[in-house]
Amino acid sequence: xxxxxxxxxxxxxxxxxxxxxxxxxxxxxxxxxxxxxxxAGPIPGxxxxxxxxxxxxxxxxxxxxxxxxxTAPHRPxxxxxxxxxxxxxxxxxxxxxESGLGxxxxxxxxxxxxxxxxxxxxxxxxxCPPAAGAGLAAKKRNTDSVAVAxxxxxxxxxxxxxxxxxxxxxxELPVVFVxxxxxxxxxxxxxxxxxxxxxxxxxxxxxMPGVRVDADDxxxxxxxxxxxxxxxxDRNGPTLVEVQVHRRMGHFMGDAQGYRPDEDQEAAQARDxxxxxxxxxxxxxxxxxxxxxxxxxxxxxxxxxxxxAKDQPKPDPTAAHEDAFVNPPSGVTDTEPEFELAGGDx
Amino acid sequence: MAQTxxxxxxxxxxxxxxxxxxxxxxxxxxxxxxxxxxxxxxxGGIFDSTAGLREEFGYDRIMDVPISETAYLGAAVGAAQAxxxxxxxxxxxDFFGVxxxxxxxxxxxxxxxxGGNVNVPMVLTAAVGGYYNDAAQxxxxxxxTFAHLPGMKVVVPSxxxxxxxxxxxxxxxxxxxxxxxxKRLMGIGWMPAPDGPKTPVPETDYTIPFGSADVKREGADVxxxxxxxxxxxxxxxxxxxxxxxxxxxxIDLRTLVPLDDExxxxxxxxxxxxxxxxxxxxxxxxxxxxVARVAESSLADLEAVERVAAADVPIxxxxxxxNEMLPATxxxxxxxxxxx
Amino acid sequence: MxxxxxxxxxxxxxxxxxxxxxxxxxxxxxxxxxxxVDDGDLLCEIxxxxxxxxxxxxxxxxxxxxLVDEDGEFARGDVLARIEPA
Numbered sequence: 212x213x214x215x216x217x218x219x220x221x222x223x224x225x226x227x228x229x230x231x232x233x234x235x236x237x238x239x240x241x242x243x244x245x246x247x248x249x250x251a252g253p254i255p256g257x258x259x260x261x262x263x264x265x266x267x268x269x270x271x272x273x274x275x276x277x278x279x280x281x282t283a284p285h286r287p288x289x290x291x292x293x294x295x296x297x298x299x300x301x302x303x304x305x306x307x308x309e310s311g312l313g314x315x316x317x318x319x320x321x322x323x324x325x326x327x328x329x330x331x332x333x334x335x336x337x338x339c340p341p342a343a344g345a346g347l348a349a350k351k352r353n354t355d356s357v358a359v360a361x362x363x364x365x366x367x368x369x370x371x372x373x374x375x376x377x378x379x380x381x382x383e384l385p386v387v388f389v390x391x392x393x394x395x396x397x398x399x400x401x402x403x404x405x406x407x408x409x410x411x412x413x414x415x416x417x418x419m420p421g422v423r424v425d426a427d428d429x430x431x432x433x434x435x436x437x438x439x440x441x442x443x444x445d446r447n448g449p450t451l452v453e454v455q456v457h458r459r460m461g462h463f464m465g466d467a468q469g470y471r472p473d474e475d476q477e478a479a480q481a482r483d484x485x486x487x488x489x490x491x492x493x494x495x496x497x498x499x500x501x502x503x504x505x506x507x508x509x510x511x512x513x514x515x516x517x518x519x520a521k522d523q524p525k526p527d528p529t530a531a532h533e534d535a536f537v538n539p540p541s542g543v544t545d546t547e548p549e550f551e552l553a554g555g556d557x
Numbered sequence: 558m559a560q561t562x563x564x565x566x567x568x569x570x571x572x573x574x575x576x577x578x579x580x581x582x583x584x585x586x587x588x589x590x591x592x593x594x595x596x597x598x599x600x601g602g603i604f605d606s607t608a609g610l611r612e613e614f615g616y617d618r619i620m621d622v623p624i625s626e627t628a629y630l631g632a633a634v635g636a637a638q639a640x641x642x643x644x645x646x647x648x649x650x651d652f653f654g655v656x657x658x659x660x661x662x663x664x665x666x667x668x669x670x671x672g673g674n675v676n677v678p679m680v681l682t683a684a685v686g687g688y689y690n691d692a693a694q695x696x697x698x699x700x701x702t703f704a705h706l707p708g709m710k711v712v713v714p715s716x717x718x719x720x721x722x723x724x725x726x727x728x729x730x731x732x733x734x735x736x737x738x739x740k741r742l743m744g745i746g747w748m749p750a751p752d753g754p755k756t757p758v759p760e761t762d763y764t765i766p767f768g769s770a771d772v773k774r775e776g777a778d779v780x781x782x783x784x785x786x787x788x789x790x791x792x793x794x795x796x797x798x799x800x801x802x803x804x805x806x807x808i809d810l811r812t813l814v815p816l817d818d819e820x821x822x823x824x825x826x827x828x829x830x831x832x833x834x835x836x837x838x839x840x841x842x843x844x845x846x847x848v849a850r851v852a853e854s855s856l857a858d859l860e861a862v863e864r865v866a867a868a869d870v871p872i873x874x875x876x877x878x879x880n881e882m883l884p885a886t887x888x889x890x891x892x893x894x895x896x897x
Numbered sequence: 898m899x900x901x902x903x904x905x906x907x908x909x910x911x912x913x914x915x916x917x918x919x920x921x922x923x924x925x926x927x928x929x930x931x932x933x934v935d936d937g938d939l940l941c942e943i944x945x946x947x948x949x950x951x952x953x954x955x956x957x958x959x960x961x962x963x964l965v966d967e968d969g970e971f972a973r974g975d976v977l978a979r980i981e982p983a
Contacts, residue, residue, distance in 0.1 A: 280639065314672030323671035330638070330667070330675070334658050340631020341663060347632050348639035351591065351617065358635070371658070374628035381623060534673035535708050540815035541766040542710070542726040542734075548560035548763040552718065552756065553567045553929070567932045571925055571942075746924045746944040749968075755925065 213433055215495050219505060221273055221429050222492060225265035225485050227298075227509040228289035232260040232460070234513055235288075235305065239464050247465050253306055253521065258319055259286040263427075263459035266484035267391045268293035270432025270454070271359060274440040280328040280345035280358040282338025285320045286391075287331035290361055296324040302516040308523035315526040316534065336366040339375035339388065346384035346443070357385040357443040364453070365396025367410040376417040376451065385443035387436070390453040397462045398470035411453035421451045427484045430491055457482050560764070566757040571744025573605035575717035575758045579724035580607070580644065582762050584614055587642065590728060593620040593629055594646030594682075603648060604684045604740050626656035630681070634663045637679035642728060650683035650737060651697050664733045665708030678731045680724075681709075686739040686786055686836065687883055689748055693871035696879075698785065700835065701842025703735050704813040710734045710767050711813040715742060715788035718756045719811055722765030729764065739785045753789035768815035772824070776806035779893050780824040782847050783834035784810040787884065791834055794889040803897055813843065821847065822855050829860040830896040834889055839866035861896035865889055903979040904956050906940060908971055913948040919973050921945035923965050932960050934980065941977065958982040 235258065242252030249256065261268075264286065272293035275281065283290040291301055297312065304311025305319045312322055320333035328345070332338050342360035349356040366372050367390060379386045390410040394401055407413065414421025422439065424431045432454050439450035457479040461468045468476065492502055539545065570578065584590045591614075592607055598621045601608035611619040622629040626647065633645035647653055653660060660681065668676050687696030703711050710732055714720035720738070727734035742754040773788055774795055781791045788809045795805040806824050810817065825831050831851055833844040844864040851859060868882035908921070925942045928934060934954040941952050954960075961981040965971045 280635070282635075312672070312674065313670050316672050317670035321666075321670040323667065323675045325638075325671075325675050328639075330671075332663065334662055337631075337658060337663060340628050340659055341635030341638065343628060344632030344635020344637075344643075345639050346635075348636040348641050351636075351641065370655075371627045371631065374623075374625040375631070377623060378625055378628035378632060534671075535669045536710070536732040537668060537673055537676040538731045540710070541768050542730040542732075542764070544560075544726060544764040545766045546560070547765065547769065548722060548759075550562055550759050550763070551565045553565050553932075554757065567928065568938070569927045569929070571927075574927075744925055746942075746949055747947070749924075755927075 213430055215497060217273055217433070218488065218492055218495060219497065221269040221433065222488050222502070223505050223509055224269040224272070224293040225429065225488060226506050227512055228265045228268065228292045229262055229485055230510050230513045231288055231292065232262040234517060236260060236460065236464060238517065249465065254319070255307070256318060258464040259462065260460050260464065261286045261289040263457040263479060264391055264393065265289050266427055266429040266432050267361070267389065267454045267456050270429045271389055271436040273433055274436050275357070275359065277327045278356045280342060280356070281361070282342045283329070283331040283361040284335065284338060284363055284366065285331065285333045286363065287322060291322060291324070291329055291331070294329045295327045296322070296329050297326070298512065298516040299519045302520035303523045306520045306523070307525065308520060309526040309530070310523045314530065314534065336362055336369035336371035338362070339372050340378070343375045343379045343384055343386050346379065346386040347382065349385055355444045357387065357440055359387045359389060361389045361391060363396065364390055364392040364394070364401055364410050365399065365404070367413055368405055373413070376413065376419065376449070379449040380417045380419050383446070383448045385446060386449045387439045387443055388449065388451045390451070391456050392453055393456050393458040395458055395462065395471065409453055411451055414451040419449050419451055421453070423453045425455050427455055427457060427482050427487070429484055429488045456484070562759045562761050566759045568757060568760065569755050570717045570758040571750070572714065572717045572720045572738065572754045573608065573743040573745065575721040576606060576724050576738065577608055577610060578758070579721045579762070580728070581610060581613060583725065583728045584618060589640065590642040590644065591618040591620060592644045592646070593622050593633060595622060595624060595648045597621060597646060602646070604738070604743050605745055606646060606682060606684070606738065626652055627659055630656045631659035631663060633679050634659060634667070634677055637677045638667065638675055642678050644680040644682060644728065647681065647683040649695050650685045650699050651694050653683070653699065661706045665706060668732065669708055676731050677733045680727045680734050680736050682736045682738065684740050685737045686741055687872055687879065688741060690874060690876055690879060692874040696872045698737070698837045700737065700784065700813055700837040703737070704843065704846070708733070709814065711737065712767060712811065713737045713784045713813060714811065715785055715809050716754050716756045717758050719765060719771070721758055722763050723811065725762050726764040726767060741786055751789045753792060765811070767812045768817050769811060770817035770820040771809045771811055772806060772820065773809045774805065774807040776804040776828070778804045778828055779830040779832060779896055780806050780808065780821070780828045781832045781834060781889065781893065782808045782810065782821055784813070784843070785836060787834045787836055787889070790886040791889055793886050794893065798890055798893055803893060805893060816850070818850055818854065821851060825851055825855055826858045829858055831859060831861070832863045832865065832889065832892045832896060834865040834884060836867060836884060838869050839864060840869050842866070863892035863895050865892045903961050903981050904958070905976045906952065906955060906978040906980060908943065908952070908975050908977050909973060911943060911950045911952050912973065913945050913950055916945045916948060918946045920970055922970050923967055923977065924949070926963065926967055928960050930960055930963055934958060934960055952977060954980060956980055956982050
């Protein structure tokens with residue numbers, strides 16, 4: 212049974228994420244119109260928004276601690292928010308500011324928050340092996356930390372994902388792989404690129420449990436994640452979980468979605484996991500006023516983060532040459548040892 | 558940590574044993590150091606890179622992995638970001654292709670993309686080199702490929718003494734280090750090494766700084782800059798050149814990233830003649846980089862430049878073909894004579 | 898010095914167990930003649946039928962004489978080197 216407090220936590224994460232993505236969409240389009248110039252405006256480059264994915268991040272991360280590791284793909288904001296990433300510094304990073312998580316060097320696809328062990332990356336399935344590695348470290352150190360790798364359904368054909376399933380299975384690592392199935396890999400509908408009906412079926416090939424959560428429902432995700440994360444924490448090995456979500460916006464901002472049938476887009480708009488969770492809250496006896504307060508607080512939090520970020524200084528250009536390494540180029544020493552070697556060398 | 562030792566060091570080791578001695582020492586000191594690779598446990602590494610380690614440290618710390626480079630190299634990145642110190646091995650450097658994303662997009666870039674808030678204290682070891690007829694996919698050095706992409710330190714030891722000191726530094730460094738060891742320098746029974754790589758090696762631990770080239774032979778008439786196996790071939794060439802009255806200075810780079818410009822420029826200022834020798838492909842690599850750096854800083858000092866490198870073709874199988882396209886000792890001597 | 902003053906480094910105790918061959922080679926020497934060695938120090942590596950084995954010093958002292966050089970062959974019962982005890 213989900214506690215009411217947990218329902219409220221997930222709701223807060225989800226409305227924060229939804230409002231965040233909607234606001235970023237506005238901020239992103241600034242300066243890029245009328246002709247779409249991708250490098251113009253306060254948020255240049257690509258932006259992949261996760262409106263419609265909220266249940267996945269919230270339902271899974273509800274079971275995670277700061278010392279659990281999460282890797283996410285290029286559509287990460289809802290996961291980052293649910294994991295507890297510093298929202299102000301994350302926003303500053305997306306706006307390319309010096310006080311961003313990566314000092315403006317990573318941007319929206321490469322967000323790192325070591326305080327909560329969150330990282331995302333821009334190559335499909337790339338986060339899967341490092342998540343397995345975090346699980347490996349936990350196992351070697353004998354802690355009960357776990358690792359979760361998020362990926363899209365478009366990633367289930369990528370070698371990095373498949374290899375990670377095997378690696379996690381054969382080494383019995385405390386890892387959960389979470390596929391967010393939003394039906395579309397840019398313009399490719401699932402069925403045209405993958406032969407199995409659902410990504411969760413991949414688990415069968417790797418001797419690992421595979422679970423599919425069909426409904427776009429935070430509580431269902433919560434239940435499936437509880438079991439998977441629990442298995443990992445109890446050192447009973449990895450699990451593959453697949454969660455149906457929906458993509459309310461384009462693949463990236465600027466994507467006209469010409470490939471996507473109108474009915475599909477409308478259906479996505481109609482299925483709203485946030486509305487479903489609101490219904491669950493009311494059914495659990497939470498009053499409308501409380502729900503409104505949660506939503507209000509989420510909006511304020513998002514606005515505060517965006518305002519803070521836009522106020523931050525841009526990086527000094529010379530900083531571009533720094534931070535490739537944390538130690539000096541010479542490593543841990545810069546002096547030669549002095550030995551007398553037989554034969555007269557050195 | 559001792560950077561010196563009483564008395565003359567007489568005990569010699571092969572390069573593989575020197576590497577193993579460093580790894581074993583670091584593993585005894587720090588539980589977070591572990592080695593992962595294919596056939597590294599009972600087999601001891603197919604090029605002896607972990608010989609004897611499993612017997613001392615067990616299967617958990619000397620970890621055999623599936624043939625799954627993307628997974629296990631990426632796992633090394635993840636474990637390193639969690640604070641452990643993995644040493645992950647590419648059995649042949651040529652296999653980097655199947656895992657390059659984890660190497661150059663994660664291992665090499667996460668520190669920078671995070672503004673230095675995350676670091677990756679891992680060592681990526683890789684066996685390199687040809688001259689034993691293993692053909693195009695198992696004989697490469699690929700020094701240029703790894704040196705070119707930003708975010709990883711790259712070392713190439715040529716002797717047992719250098720190998721141990723560089724390995725200690727690589728393991729202790731909080732940044733990712735690519736440690737490229739030449740198969741023919743290891744001292745393996747079935748692939749005899751030339752005389753040079755087996756050297757006296759101090760029993761104590763010691764660190765050699767990265768970015769410090771070593772003048773292996775002083776000379777006045779020509780500067781030969783090289784690395785790995787060709788340090789020994791250059792020294793051999795220097796012997797025969799000396800008989801002809803040409804006194805060659807041989808500089809062993811030891812590290813590619815960071816590169817020791819200073820030692821090279823000092824030498825060229827003295828000799829005016831530069832020969833760069835590299836077992837990797839000629840174009841867009843180490844030889845071009847060295848010549849460019851010298852030209853940028855010391856054009857006036859340069860009277861002659863020669864490059865000796867692998868031809869820009871895949872490495873062929875038949876002995877006569879491989880010998881033709883890879884640099885031979887005689888090629889080094891000829892190049893030097895061209896500069897005089 | 899005569900043989901009776903020195904300790905023989907005999908190869909038989911390091912002969913790999915399953916080896917049928919009666920010959921091997923010394924692949925690498927790690928110390929040179931005249932070097933000081935401790936009891937148990939690594940002296941050389943031998944190879945019999947593709948199996949490697951490490952040969953250790955039977956006593957502390959000075960490596961007086963190498964009888965089988967690198968790449969040199971030996972047979973069962975051979976002496977590889979002699980140590981003058983400390």
